[in-house]
Amino acid sequence: MKAEPAVQRRLLDLAEVDAELNRLAHRRRTLPEHAELSEAEAALRSGRDKLVEVETAAGDLDRDIRRLERDVEGVRARTDRDNAMLAGAGIGAKQAADLQHELETLARRQSVLEDEQLEVMEQREAIGIDVDHVRGEVSAAEQRLTEITRRRDTALQDIDSAEAGRLRDREKVVADVPADLLAAYEKRRAQRGVGAAKLVARRCQACRLELDRTALADLRGAPADEVVYCEECGTILVRSADSGL
Incomplete structure (x- = not known):
């Protein structure tokens, strides 16, 4: 799946909003x-x-x-x-x-x-x-x-x-995200609770695990507009300058 880096970054905004909605729902229940x-x-x-x-x-x-x-x-x-x-x-x-x-x-x-x-x-x-x-x-x-x-x-x-x-x-935010990318995000959010996360210093911010060298090499070789996933938790990974690649 392809998506411009700027569009992929919008997934982080969406994930932040969803996280806040989850916190509000938890607060309501508790x-x-x-x-x-x-x-x-x-x-x-x-x-x-x-x-x-x-x-x-x-x-x-x-x-x-x-x-x-x-x-x-x-x-x-x-x-x-x-x-x-x-x-x-x-x-x-x-x-x-x-x-x-x-x-x-x-x-x-x-x-x-x-x-x-x-x-x-x-x-x-x-x-x-x-x-x-x-x-x-x-x-x-x-x-x-x-x-x-x-x-x-x-x-x-x-x-x-x-x-x-x-x-x-x-x-x-959803208005800025293509339907196929949004569907992939929603699927992972339903399965894992988090649809997208930032890759920081070679570590997925969803599962907090550091990717191994093979996974990092694959990410380095992937085009910027390629939608990639964490090999540990399956969350969409959004790369940036501080990803450590």
Whole structure:
């Protein structure tokens, strides 16, 4: 394949642009914000799960408190009724004794219920503190997720802008490269990651290996417009005054 030395040198410009595009793609994939987002999302999920757990426990205790309040009110109402009957006229001795016994039973029942009510209310107060604490943690996790997302999006916008600029540069370079030479470059870039490299001091700048004497002799004998390749990595070699030939 033939190409003027100046055209071959344009391959180096193209390789430089492609290398920068590769670096930008690598940066996009490896942004630290990606890992931070995963951790923040996991922390938020965990916090929300914990919040559901403590809010459910608080709701259960609230229902227990309401039930105990109803039970206590029921006992008090029964006590008031029995006291009213006991104080009424025309009540017999046996009925009075039965009412007195029931009042004693109701008093014990009320005491048990009130003790249980106090215990549940103390538990509710403690779980309320947990609810407030977990809500604070969830709020902080949401804020952290928002902040990391903002930083991630800003970084991606910067990468997008840089890529757009480099792609415009690539289009300009590609316009100067013949189709057959460009096809050879793209083939090697797809296979090896680098399509063209400069030969400096007898060393290929793609694979960083120094060419042996036979390869160097072949290159010395090749016309300037001959497209040559590195015998080690197959990349298109672009010769210049500092190639050491």
